[in-house]
Amino acid sequence: MSKKKAIKALQAHFSVLKDTSLSELFSQDSQRFNRFSLQLDDLLVDFSKHPVTEETLSLLMDFARACEFTSFRDRLFQGQRVNLTEHRAAMHMALRHQGETPVMVDGKDVMPDVRQVQQQMFSFAEAIHAGQWRGASNRRITDVVSIGIGGSDLGPAMAIEALKDFALPGLKVHCVSNVDPSHLGRTLQGLNPETTLFVVISKTFTTLETMANARQAKTWLLNAGLAEKDIARHFVAVSTNTEAVRQFGIDPENMFRFWDWVGGRYSMWSAVGLPILLAVGRTHFNALLQGAAVMDLHFSQAEDEENIPLILALLDIWEHNFFGLSSHAIVPYAQPLRLFPAFLQQLIMESLGKSVTRTGLPVEMQTSPVIWGGVGTDSQHAYFQMLHQGTSKVVVDFIAPVQNVHAPGVQQDMLLANMVAQAEAFLKGKGENEVRAELSEQDMTEEEIAALLPHKIFAGNRPSTTFLFERLTPASLGRLVALYEHKTFALSVLWDINAFDQWGVELGKQLAGQILHELETGDVSSNHDSSTNGLIGYINQHKRGR
Ligand code: F6P
Numbered sequence: 001m002s003k004k005k006a007i008k009a010l011q012a013h014f015s016v017l018k019d020t021s022l023s024e025l026f027s028q029d030s031q032r033f034n035r036f037s038l039q040l041d042d043l044l045v046d047f048s049k050h051p052v053t054e055e056t057l058s059l060l061m062d063f064a065r066a067c068e069f070t071s072f073r074d075r076l077f078q079g080q081r082v083n084l085t086e087h088r089a090a091m092h093m094a095l096r097h098q099g100e101t102p103v104m105v106d107g108k109d110v111m112p113d114v115r116q117v118q119q120q121m122f123s124f125a126e127a128i129h130a131g132q133w134r135g136a137s138n139r140r141i142t143d144v145v146s147i148g149i150g151g152s153d154l155g156p157a158m159a160i161e162a163l164k165d166f167a168l169p170g171l172k173v174h175c176v177s178n179v180d181p182s183h184l185g186r187t188l189q190g191l192n193p194e195t196t197l198f199v200v201i202s203k204t205f206t207t208l209e210t211m212a213n214a215r216q217a218k219t220w221l222l223n224a225g226l227a228e229k230d231i232a233r234h235f236v237a238v239s240t241n242t243e244a245v246r247q248f249g250i251d252p253e254n255m256f257r258f259w260d261w262v263g264g265r266y267s268m269w270s271a272v273g274l275p276i277l278l279a280v281g282r283t284h285f286n287a288l289l290q291g292a293a294v295m296d297l298h299f300s301q302a303e304d305e306e307n308i309p310l311i312l313a314l315l316d317i318w319e320h321n322f323f324g325l326s327s328h329a330i331v332p333y334a335q336p337l338r339l340f341p342a343f344l345q346q347l348i349m350e351s352l353g354k355s356v357t358r359t360g361l362p363v364e365m366q367t368s369p370v371i372w373g374g375v376g377t378d379s380q381h382a383y384f385q386m387l388h389q390g391t392s393k394v395v396v397d398f399i400a401p402v403q404n405v406h407a408p409g410v411q412q413d414m415l416l417a418n419m420v421a422q423a424e425a426f427l428k429g430k431g432e433n434e435v436r437a438e439l440s441e442q443d444m445t446e447e448e449i450a451a452l453l454p455h456k457i458f459a460g461n462r463p464s465t466t467f468l469f470e471r472l473t474p475a476s477l478g479r480l481v482a483l484y485e486h487k488t489f490a491l492s493v494l495w496d497i498n499a500f501d502q503w504g505v506e507l508g509k510q511l512a513g514q515i516l517h518e519l520e521t522g523d524v525s526s527n528h529d530s531s532t533n534g535l536i537g538y539i540n541q542h543k544r545g546r
Contacts, residue, residue, distance in 0.1 A: 006063040013059050014322045021461045022049055022427050038308055040298055042470040043479060045308050049427050050315050050463045051323065060314040061304050064494065069310065072493040077300050079105035079261070083500035084358055089261040090500045092485070093296045095269035096289035096478070105261050117257055117271055124236070124256075125277045128197070129168060136230030141197045144173045145187060146275035147213045148201030151264025152238075153177040154346050155481075156201075156275040158339040159268060159288065162477050165336070165405055166280045173279040179209035184216055193224035193234070200237045201272055203264050205244035208509070214248065238271045263500050265347050266485060284474040291478025299486040309486035312465065316395075316487075317494050319463060321365045325393050329383075330373035333400040333419040336472055340399070341373035344484055351488045351499040358498050367495050369395070377418045388425065388458050396464040398423055399480070401472040419466070429460020519543075 026032050026048075036048035052060075076082050079089045094103040094110050102109035127133035131140040146156055157175040160167075167173075176184045188196075200214045214235075221234055228249075236254040237245045240262075245255045256271035268276065269289055277285040299309050319325040330341040352368035374382070376398070387394050398419050404412040435456045439449045469476050492499030515536060518524045524536050 001062055001066050003063070003066040006059070006066040010059050010063060010318075010322060013056060017051060017053065017056065018323070020051070022051060022463065023429075023460065025051070025053065026427070038306060038311070040308060040479075041294065043476070043483075044466075044468045045312070046466040046468070047311065047315060049423060050319065050465070052315070052318065056318065057305070057311070057314070060318060063317065064304060064310060064314060064490075067494050067496065069304070069490065069493050073300065073489070076489060077296075079103065079110075081106065082498075083263070084498055085501045085503070086260075088500070090263055090266065090489075091261045092263065092266040092269055093293075095262065096292040096296065096482075098290060098293045105259075110259070110261070113257075113259070121256055121271055121274055121277055122282050125274070125282065128278060129171065129281065133197075134233070135194045135197070136226055136233045137194045139192075139194045142171065142195040143191050144171065144197050144199060144275060144278050145184075145191070145217065146173065146175045146199045146201060147177075147184075147210055147217060148175075148238075148272070149177040149179075149207060149209045150346060150350075151267050152201040152203060152207075152210065152272055154265070154339070154343045155268025156273060158337075158343040159273070159276045159477060159481075160279045161339050162336045162472060163276070163280050163284065163288075163474055165472075166284045166474060168279070168281045171278060173275050175275065176213055177209070179212050181216070184213050188217075188220055193221050193226060196221075196234060198235050199274055199278075200235065200248070200250070201239070201274070202237075203240050203258070203262075203267070203272075205237070205239045205241040205248065208512070211248070218249070236274075238274055264502075265350055266500075268481070280474065287474035288478040291473075291475030291480075292482035293478075294475075295479045295482035295486065299482075309483055310490045312483075312487045313490035313494060315465070316369065316491060317365075319395055320369050323393075325395050325463070326366065326369050327392060327394040328369040328371050329379075329387065329394050329396045330371060331376050331379055331396055331398055331419075332373075333376040333398065333415050334472055335375055337399065338375045341371070343481075344373075345371045347484060348488050350502050350505070352491055352495070352497065353504060354495075354497040357496040363495060363497060365495055367497060373397075376422065377415065380418065380422065384422065387462065388429075393462050396423075396426065396462070398464055398466040400467070401469055401476065403471045405471075423464045423466055425458065425460070426462035426464050427460060429458035429462075430456070431460075432457055 029035065032048045033046065035054065036052065037044060037046040076090060077093065079091045081087055081089050083090055089105045091103065091105045091110065094105065094114055097103050097111065103111050124133065128141050134140055153175055160173055160175065174187045176187050198214065198217045200210065202210045218231060221231060231249065232251050232254065235250050236256070237250045238256045239245050240258055240260055242252050242255060246252055256274055258267065258270040258272065262270050269292060273285065276288065299307065304310055330344050332340050348371045349368050354367055355363055357363055387396065400416060400419050402416065432453065435453055436449065439452060489499050514525065518536055519539060522540055524533060
């Protein structure tokens with residue numbers, strides 16, 4: 001079937017289904033939960049609260065076939081150059097590959113290189129943990145400051161926060177990303193230069209923010225009395241660019257390599273994950289990789305109808321492109337996952353925020369939804385009002401581990417009860433009759449009831465997916481991240497876009513370079529618009545205080 005035909009069939013189906021509410025779908029089918037949920041080991045994915053029937057799924061599967069999903073997925077796993085504009089493969093799966101079999105990228109087995117760098121990382125981490133790698137004054141390292149941004153920060157920062165309960169004692173790992181001097185400045189407050197190690201992470205080793213922070217960190221060490229020759233004991237690098245690392249003054253001996261086939265936002269499994277390894281140690285880092293490998297196997301081999309990342313991608317197509325729901329909230333009911341929405345923002349929006357197809361033609365369907373969110377229950381007391389009664393519908397991903405190592409029992413039950421209740425409220429809402437009955441039980445006049453009634457009605461019929469798993473562990477985190485990575489890839493196939501480039505970030509970088517020069521010299525170009533000129537003028541006038 002052609003793509004056009006598949007879309008037409010979905011459109012026809014949409015015009016029939018669009019007026020059926022989720023509540024109606026549930027009352028029509030007592031098996032709905034069983035029919036529309038899947039399980040992979042202990043991971044339960046309940047997608048029954050989406051406006052789909054078996055016919056919808058079957059039509060969406062036709063669409064996936066029309067987009068040649070299987071062939072594109074196989075090309076990804078074969079290490080072909082799926083990133084067409086940069087002529088690169090996207091083989092992050094090799095970094096978590098289990099066993100001895102080869103993994104080919106561009107016709108070459110990359111596993112010997114992958115294992116060599118992993119060995120280098122493990123030896124280094126062991127030397128830090130055992131106190132064998134010491135600072136220049138022979139003191140043990142107590143603090144690691146990771147400096148990177150975007151894909152060179154969000155993954156490690158998110159995972160370190162998520163896995164705090166697995167952290168090794170005696171070493172604190174901090175992450176600094178923002179060029180705002182307060183980020184590094186505040187992080188360094190209270191740290192001892194003699195016992196601090198910096199890990200500078202940058203694929204290109206040219207990123208303005210990272211280089212500025214790395215230089216500032218070097219200055220901090222020098223100001224504390226360390227000699228230039230001692231800096232090497234306090235700096236290591238993670239990069240694909242050996243020459244730039246050398247030029248920065250870091251011995252390439254102390255550099256951990258990765259490769260151009262590892263995209264920044266898919267890189268936490270590579271040496272970019274060194275801060276994670278330093279935080280949790282080898283066993284837990286390996287478990288993180290193993291968890292992701294479980295999802296790789298599932299995504300690469302499961303039948304379409306059972307394939308969780310594919311099904312989730314197709315649900316996005318259905319809701320985003322047919323129902324017009326372009327906002328997607330990620331709401332983990334787990335404090336350790338508080339950075340997960342920010343991580344997914346880059347993964348999804350940098351991958352899918354594209355307006356042209358793989359071959360450069362204008363896309364025919366809306367692409368990336370807006371990804372945002374925050375942890376429950378806090379979010380319930382912030383933006384959930386809009387989710388329940390606002391005029392725009394938002395699709396929600398609820399994510400929660402069932403068990404909690406901290407005080408299992410009533411508080412964890414409260415947390416989970418809230419999550420399940422919110423998903424139920426989004427589904428059912430609260431109709432006029434129910435609200436009227438409730439108000440009638442209170443001491444209110446008919447007039448008062450009529451005035452309050454519209455404010456208390458919840459339309460409901462708002463879709464959500466719920467992800468439940470037993471515990472938040474390195475393995476379950478790895479599996480969850482890989483699930484979203486593959487869902488993102490599947491969406492890129494369905495939208496016919498390149499998930500692995502990010503040209504859209506270039507223009508701002510270019511202009512920032514020019515404006516930085518203007519702020520430093522006061523020599524402002526006449527090419528700007530009046531707003532840009534006005535803003536530069538204001539900054540120049542006020543930057544030294546009045
Ligand atoms: O924001 C653009 C970007 O290129 C991201 O894709 C990347 O993760 C980040 O900058 C950092 O790049 P690098 O690792 O080269 O410093």
